Amino acid sequence: MPTVVERSKPVEGAQDRPSTFARRLAISILRFAIVLMITAAIGGGWYMARKGFGGRTRSRIVEELHRLGVEASIGHLTLNPFRGLVARNVRIFSYRDRTNTLAFISEIVLDINYAAFFHHQPFLNALDIRNAEVTLPLKGPQGKNEQPQLQKFHAHIYFPPEQIYVSQAEGVFCGVRVSATGQLIKRADYKPSPPLSEGERQKRLSILRRSVAELQKFNFPSGPPSLQVKFSGDLARLEDAHAEATLQSNLLKRKGYEVRDFIASAEWSNQTLIVSRCEWNDRLGGFAATANWSRRTNAANFQARSSLDLKTLLDAADAGGALTDATFLSPPVLDISGSANFAGEHPQVKVIGHAAVDNISYKNLPLSQCRAEFSWDGERTWLRDIRIRHPTGDLHAEVFEAPNEFRLNIDGPLAPGELRLFVSPEIQEFLAEWECSRPPVIQLAIRGKDRHPENWQGDGNIALDRTRFRGQWMNSATAKVHFADGAVTCEDFRIVRDEGVGTGNFTYDFAKHEVRVSNIKANVRPTEVSVWIDPDLSKNVAPYKFHQPPAITANGVYQIGGGKGTRLEVNVDAPAGMDYVFLGKTLPFHRIAGQLLFTNDRLQIVDLRGGLFAGNVGGNADISLAHGDPHYRAKLAVDGVDFPRLTDLYYNYKTAHGQLGGTYDFTGLGDNSRAMQGSGKMNVANGDVFAIPVFGPLSGILNLIVPGAGYSIARNASADFTVQKGIIHTENFEVAGRLFSMRGHGDIYFLDDKLDFDVGIDPKGPGVLLTPVYKLFDYKGEGSLKNPDWHPKRF
Secondary structure, eight states: OOOOOOOOOOOOOTTTHHHHHHHHHHHHHHHHHHHHHHHHHHHHHHHHHHTOOOHHHHHHHHHHHHHTTOEEEEEEEEEETTTEEEEEEEEEEOSSOTTSEEEEEEEEEEEEOHHHHHTTSOOEEEEEEEEEEEEOOEEOGGGOEEOOEEEEEEEEEEOOTTEEEEEEEEEEETTEEEEEEEEEEOOTTOOOOOOOOHHHHHHHHHHHHHHHHHHTTOBOTTOOOEEEEEEEEETTEEEEEEEEEEEEEEEEEETTEEEEEEEEEEEEETTEEEEEEEEEEOSSOEEEEEEEEETTTTEEEEEEEEOSOHHHHHHHTTOOGGGTTEEESSOOEEEEEEEEEOSSSSOEEEEEEEEEEEEEEETTEEEEEEEEEEEEOSSOEEEEEEEEEETTEEEEEEEEEETTEEEEEEEEEOOHHHHGGGSOHHHHHHHTTEEESSOOEEEEEEEESSSOGGGEEEEEEEEESSEEETTEEESEEEEEEEEETTEEEEEEEEEEOSSOEEEEEEEEETTTTEEEEEEEEEOSOHHHHGGGTOTTHHHHHTTOEESSOOEEEEEEEEESSSOSOOEEEEEEEETTOEEEEETTEEEEEEEEEEEEEEETTEEEEEEEEEEETTEEEEEEEEEEOSTTOOEEEEEEEEEEEEHHHHHHHHHOOOSOOSEEEEEEEEEEETTEEEEEEEEEEEEEESSOGGGSTTTTHHHHHHHHHSTTGGGSOOOEEEEEEEEETTEEEEEEEEEEOSSEEEEEEEEEETTTTEEEEEEEEEEOGGGGGGGGGGGGGEEEEEEOSSSEEEEEOOO
């Protein structure tokens, strides 16, 4: 077996044992220290990440931000092992006024130089903002808090010496993707400009609130619009900075309006804002505009051209009230330019331009080839060279409006139906009653203190062809037109109808609801033309049926709708006569003249003069026109009326002779003959009373008493009488003949065809011998008027 040689083991000396122990102890201490440090680091990191730094550290960072031109406060400052120092709940203030909060930022990552931080030197290198939310604290109406947010905000901001450099800032604000880059110089001797006044600050906040409110009303179907901003300048003189901005979007929608291919470019340079491009399209056309505004002069200039869907655009902007009744069948084309000066208390704006639309419908009225030049200076509006083609012709107009001044000039054909669309409801009702075969030609120069017709006044001329007003035709008409105090006056009018001509002056007062006429002279049919004054007036004129149009003159006032100021005088002269229904029978006057006075619910006929049955008629009447009150009062006097024709008309007596005369004062209720009552006197001269059937049988009786007396003609008869309830009553009926006389009294029921009459006969001549027995010659008449029964009266 081979011999194994073993290596000899070194023998440890006593002197090496302490060094080995020391080394092991040092290693253990080092290991413990490392563990302790790691534990302390982890614990400190956890504490800094969760609890954060104290107020002293936050104050150092706030002071550093202030030095760089940013006024802020930090709610929480923590240390993130991966991101670094993180400031949360950051509030940004106005550098000029710390009480004015500009924004809230959820968190900001701070890139700092720790060595410089501990040596109290400028230490902030950059700010890194990732996916933060920036809230703008705005107050809406009634103090309501509104907090629009800039969401998904990313930004990296560097702070080189005396500079602030924004390499890229992006976010989404009210649906718009905003990106900005630029740099600002912040010099060591930087001093902020004086703070804004409270009024100016509120003004700018108001503009911002309105802008945010309007922006929130849009939606973006094709994705968020893009706003790109580039800027550079000195923080101490921001008004002299330079900035460029471009806003683009493929599709914007607000309510029912779509904005397509929108682009706007603007530049701020030399304290001047220049909008070099603002364009978009919609379903009908496009819009293009440029503008500029100078901060030094506070003045602006602008130009624009539009062929947009104007009505839909204004409706979407909640400003479409003026075009509610308009329907554009082709896009309106607008060319405008102007200037504005905002230096004073009230902005001064001046605009001039041209408007044109080929096809438009206003309240269902089709219009075409509409053109106008316009200008406006904030207070005064002038529309000139207005040309409108409408269904009845081409209209030319000019409009001027200023405070307490309104002018309107119109020249051309214009149908009443078309004019109705632009006036008050009351005038609309009046114009609706006109119907023209051809539109009237109107020349008007209207003046007033405002655009309301009741305040207009002016003059002009009007000419009509064949026209119907309230159902009655005129062949032609001309007049000078005058507007004043809410009334329309036609002066020196001339109306031609088939039967004659009418001239005079006519006023329709819309404010007082009345018609005024003066110096009216006409030979027309009153029943037809009276409706031109008031439709109800024809009912009062209808009973007077003229054989030929009478000569009429009229002056006065007629109030419409129950007014109390009516006083209309009408003089009528009808040499051809008229027919008038009285007690159910038509009286044929062969001539008639008189004066009619219309007052409140009343018609008075004065100085009536006429011819009836070869005699004369005169008198007056007072007739109620009130609704439900048809009473009347009249007083008539007749002379030489052909008695046979009168009795034939009323009683079918064809054998009577003589002339009727007398008076009759009576009252009545409309056509109610039984309600008539009155009193009067009558006499019949040169007639044969016995030819009247009611007295005819007395002729035979008288011939038996006095032979030959029955054939003696009774040439005179007279009586005083009263009328009541259809009964004619007399107490002193007297008849005079050559050989006799008669006296009588009683009742004639002229409506009921009855007779209750007593007659006493007094013989003359030979009959005087019978006087002692005259009582035997008293007779009583009974029965019907056509077949009376006369018999001796019983004593």
